[in-house]
Amino acid sequence: MIDLHCHILPGIDDGAASLDDSLAIARLALQDGVRRVVATPHWGEGTFTGTGAEIQERVQALQGELLGRGVEMEILAGAELFLSPEVPARCAEDPLLTLNGSRYLLVEFPLQMVPPYAEQILFELRLRGIVPVIAHPERNAEIASNPELLRKLVDRGVLAQVTAGSLEGTFGFHIRRVAETLVKRQLVQIIASDAHSAHDRPPLLGNAVQRAAQLVGDEAAHAMATTVPEAILRDEEIELPPPQPPQRRSWFSFLRR
Numbered sequence: 134m135i136d137l138h139c140h141i142l143p144g145i146d147d148g149a150a151s152l153d154d155s156l157a158i159a160r161l162a163l164q165d166g167v168r169r170v171v172a173t174p175h176w177g178e179g180t181f182t183g184t185g186a187e188i189q190e191r192v193q194a195l196q197g198e199l200l201g202r203g204v205e206m207e208i209l210a211g212a213e214l215f216l217s218p219e220v221p222a223r224c225a226e227d228p229l230l231t232l233n234g235s236r237y238l239l240v241e242f243p244l245q246m247v248p249p250y251a252e253q254i255l256f257e258l259r260l261r262g263i264v265p266v267i268a269h270p271e272r273n274a275e276i277a278s279n280p281e282l283l284r285k286l287v288d289r290g291v292l293a294q295v296t297a298g299s300l301e302g303t304f305g306f307h308i309r310r311v312a313e314t315l316v317k318r319q320l321v322q323i324i325a326s327d328a329h330s331a332h333d334r335p336p337l338l339g340n341a342v343q344r345a346a347q348l349v350g351d352e353a354a355h356a357m358a359t360t361v362p363e364a365i366l367r368d369e370e371i372e373l374p375p376p377q378p379p380q381r382r383s384w385f386s387f388l389r390r
């Protein structure tokens with residue numbers, strides 16, 4: 134499997150604090166069957182605002198440390214950009230902020246809301262040939278209460294990544310239900326860990342893929358952690374099935390609640 138979203142770089146954000154933390158994340162991910170991890174430090178005001186080249190240097194340094202200890206995990210460079218009006222211009226100047234230098238860019242919204250400028254920025258990115266990948270939409274309060282907001286973005290060529298822990302209940306029952314709905318409706322196309330450490334938010338994908346398989350079948354669930362991330366890392370175009378409409382609830386389902 135490939136983990137497209139992981140805070141594995143030491144000392145750059147609120148993820149791994151030390152090289153030992155990074156090693157623990159890599160070892161745990163390997164045990165879970167992950168062979169490639171994209172290092173995606175938070176990028177934005179109040180956290181890291183350096184260049185993609187700086188991230189690449191740190192990735193190469195970590196890769197050397199891992200291989201020196203016999204930890205055969207491939208680390209690639211990326212970033213998780215907090216969506217702000219400056220993001221399109223910054224990405225035009227610095228294409229290395231994308232996932233492995235591809236056209237795909239991991240972006241995150243604030244947790245409470247979809248900012249009023251979000252749609253405009255996402256489509257400005259599309260016009261520049263960048264495909265935004267929205268990180269953990271299930272944890273955004275507005276999308277959670279109205280998944281149609283995400284459907285409108287996906288219909289216009291935006292991708293979305295569900296966090297593995299959300300499907301396992303790490304963030305509570307409500308977010309788990311939302312994550313399941315987004316998977317069933319094919320509004321998310323990628324499962325990634327968004328790991329911050331080996332303990333609290335671990336780099337594990339296997340259980341979440343199994344949970345997704347119960348919802349959409351084995352093939353589609355595995356694609357979310359294998360073939361879709363692989364196509365992203367190769368900068369290939371991705372053909373995806375269209376989102377499904379919301380499921381109508383029968384009167385019986387209301388009675389059963």
Ligand SMILES: [Fe+2]
Pocket residue numbers: 138140213268327
């Ligand atoms: Fe993240």
